[in-house]
Amino acid sequence: MSWFLKRKKKNISTSVNERKDFPKGIWYRTPSGNIIETDKLKKNSYVSPEDGYHVRIHSQEYFEILFDNSKFLEIDVRMVSKDPIKWIDYKKYTDRIKESRKKTHLYDAIRTGIGQINGIDVVISCMDFSFIGGSMGSVVGEKISRSIKYCIEKKNPYILISKSGGARIMESTFSLMQMAKTVARLTQLRETKIPYISVITDPTMGGVTASYALLGDVNIAEPGALIGFAGPRVIRETIGKDLPKEFQTSEFLMEHGFIDLISPRTELKENICQLISMMM
Numbered sequence: 010m011s012w013f014l015k016r017k018k019k020n021i022s023t024s025v026n027e028r029k030d031f032p033k034g035i036w037y038r039t040p041s042g043n044i045i046e047t048d049k050l051k052k053n054s055y056v057s058p059e060d061g062y063h064v065r066i067h068s069q070e071y072f073e074i075l076f077d078n079s080k081f082l083e084i085d086v087r088m089v090s091k092d093p094i095k096w097i098d099y100k101k102y103t104d105r106i107k108e109s110r111k112k113t114h115l116y117d118a119i120r121t122g123i124g125q126i127n128g129i130d131v132v133i134s135c136m137d138f139s140f141i142g143g144s145m146g147s148v149v150g151e152k153i154s155r156s157i158k159y160c161i162e163k164k165n166p167y168i169l170i171s172k173s174g175g176a177r178i179m180e181s182t183f184s185l186m187q188m189a190k191t192v193a194r195l196t197q198l199r200e201t202k203i204p205y206i207s208v209i210t211d212p213t214m215g216g217v218t219a220s221y222a223l224l225g226d227v228n229i230a231e232p233g234a235l236i237g238f239a240g241p242r243v244i245r246e247t248i249g250k251d252l253p254k255e256f257q258t259s260e261f262l263m264e265h266g267f268i269d270l271i272s273p274r275t276e277l278k279e280n281i282c283q284l285i286s287m288m289m
Contacts, residue, residue, distance in 0.1 A: 054274040068120040068135035081122035090148045096179040113139045117148040121156045127282045135170040142174035150187025157194040166204040166285045171222040175215015188220035204288040230259035230268045
């Protein structure tokens with residue numbers, strides 16, 4: 010007991026809140042400190058009921074939330090990036106791709122599924138931030154392009170869920186070309202009067218924001234998402250001024266006309282369904 014008396018004598022103590030150390034996978038703690046069982050979190054579309062915090066999730070979770078009975082057919086699955094400029098920093102780009110594939114079990118930073126939302130045939134592409142920061146490379150651009158082409162042929166509405174750090178530097182100009190490529194395809198989609206709904210999640214930055222993410226017939230954002238081109242720190246250092254409160258959040262962009270709707274994830278499926286029904 011000497012160690013206990015020694016701690017007590019020196020006024021060393023740990024509060025109950027600080028001692029909460031739950032096994033991973035059973036509980037989730039939000040940034041504000043609220044704790045929720047992971048099973049309850051999943052049933053609530055990974056949104057904390059206490060404070061409305063939207064946990065970052067992957068394409069699989071979005072597909073399960075949006076598609077009827079969580080059923081969908083994934084297309085263009087095994088498409089992988091090459092190494093067009095033989096990029097090397099502290100590791101080879103090819104090695105980085107292999108590591109990301111092993112870690113995430115994904116082939117690249119986007120997946121596309123075909124299924125139904127409340128009985129309506131739709132195509133959903135969803136980005137994965139876990140794969141090299143959701144960066145936009147040639148595979149991302151090609152998958153989006155093919156998905157839009159499929160929608161034009163089948164007359165299906167297109168839904169694109171963005172979550173990205175921007176263009177993939179390891180592909181240089183090839184990455185930047187995807188901005189023009191995807192925008193050209195979206196122009197073709199618009200000419201056929203087929204709805205395109207863009208869902209913007211946290212975070213969506215760089216070339217993705219500057220291209221397809223903000224070009225939806227309706228732009229929907231999740232609450233509190235970080236959306237912009239350059240990061241707040243870079244902008245602050247460049248202009249030498251403090252930024253407005255909530256700068257580059259969904260709410261700030263909504264106020265300034267960049268976003269049409271802020272939708273909690275728990276209402277996302279119903280909101281998308283209503284929009285498609287009106288637009289079709």
